[in-house]
Amino acid sequence: MRIGYPCINRSIGCTPSRTFRLPSYSDERLRETVKANLACLMKILSYNVAHGILFFRITSDMVPFASHPVCTFPWQKHFADEFRTIGEFLRFHRFRISMHPDQFVLLNAPDAGILDRSIGDLIYQVQILDLLGLDNSAKIQIHVGGVYGDKTSSMERFIKNYERLDDSIKGRLVIENDERLYTISDCLVIHERTRIPVLFDVFHHAINNNGEQTVDLLAPLNNTWKRDDGIPMVDYSSQQPKKRAGSHAECIDLKDFRTFLQSTVPFDIDIMLEIKDKEKSALAALTLVHDDPRLVTGNPGDT
């Protein structure tokens, strides 16, 4: 089991998501931005190793406009050495890595242009993971997409479009339940047809479900991840008290997290903490686990 946090670190003094406005685009601006983002990523990863945090989500903002027509600069070649170095570091320390395209990536979009742009973005994210030299246990997690007034046909469209994807994308793609439209049961239906692994978002499930109990879902979900996929990834977050249901908490609710961990034994999973204070909550969660090893299967970082 590993514990991780997404994209940025709030205590380290740099961001790996530096960007600029589209009208300011130039190859030079792109080079300096990506260079700074890569340097910051390395800094975050070093911090994570020093603190035993071996699960990390790399931001899709690493290379601004990577899948936009304006970007013709061969950043893949230009930064190949930097990516390789970071990748060696990741493999040496046995990191687990994920990426999460933003809401504009919709594999079941009826609009051909939206689908094209979505696939373009997936190709970009695959390139990042490939340049890092990571195997197919490094995953790209997306939601099923929109409903477009007809859920059944929208799920069919997802399946059809998924099947047409290049194997390099298929090997890394996993689907995640969302908080409004597609539940875990929907994802499992799609899995039956495509064999795509299903990533369990605990928080979304609490808000949007078909009455399934978490404890009953763990085995079926676990089975959707094959050997090459690595152990299942899970997204966990806490409700921000007194805010609308679904808003992410500022810091982790350790009592709730402990209860969740207890319910997952004996399944070995990697847990992404989607909490606003990022590494701070990850450290708190790790401390909890170290103080009570019975909460997890295996040791933190041991898988």
Next chain:
DNA sequence: CCCTGTCAAGTCACG
């Protein structure tokens, strides 16, 4: 220097 409207992209729920 700080404030804040806006940013490449899409969908849906809510008020």
Next chain:
DNA sequence: CGTGACTTGACAGGG
């Protein structure tokens, strides 16, 4: 019908 929310705020112009 405009706005907020989404895995993640940061840029850049104006005061």
